Amino acid sequence: MLKISDLNTFYGDSHVLHNVSLTVEQGKVTVLLGRNGMGKTTTIHSIMGIIQSKKGKIVLEEQEIQSKTSFQVSKLGVALVPQGRRIFPNLTVKENLMTTYRPAENGWTLEQIYDTFPRLKEREASMGGALSGGEQQMLSIGRALLTNPKLLLLDEPSEGLSPLMVQEVKRIIRELKKQGLTMLLVEQNLSMALELADRIYILNKGSIVFEGSPDELSSAVKHKYLLLSS
């Protein structure tokens, strides 16, 4: 569904992504792992058109999208659950959900979101800013789903959540996968990544240093790129 080739992204003169290539297969969960500051969010933002890459190609279902704006990328069916959730604190839960609603045949509706996240129904009239971190994460995922995407990008959805809420996020990702949604998940939570991933990529200092199935990820690679501090 998505193929990135030789992507190079800069912030001013600072060269952050170095020839990043990765593939996201339809219906699969692809996980991008890496420690803090290795370029995971930059990769996601490059796909989404939030930042323009200097060199390289991003192809979504045979269409090149590397020069498109985030609005255009979103219209092509890519949705982002951003790091830090970014919900609107002064809008109600329902208003947050409806801001980006894009109806689709056999797609997500508000009622289906409430069925999947019953807590959001209970808190429908509450202000976004009054929700717990876990509830805000559900809201952020629900809001992205209501754009009816074909590809969902999730940037560290487990960050800052209680163990119980991390379980809930895992349940939802599994449920979405069962429904056939294609996902690219950025994570630092290794156990979560290993449980959910069909394919894993590891970013280190802006370069892909590992690609394989969770079974192929050796403890040597884990220790080198994920567990030890740099």
Ligand SMILES: Nc1ncnc2c1ncn2[C@@H]1O[C@H](COP(=O)(O)OP(=O)(O)OP(=O)(O)O)[C@@H](O)[C@H]1O
């Ligand atoms: N707006 C920016 N301007 C300049 N440098 C940036 C900017 N955003 C990120 N960087 C730098 O780019 C590098 C990659 O950052 P990025 O946020 O992509 O990493 P990450 O792997 O997502 O880490 P984290 O888990 O901390 O979000 C870091 O060195 C970071 O300091």
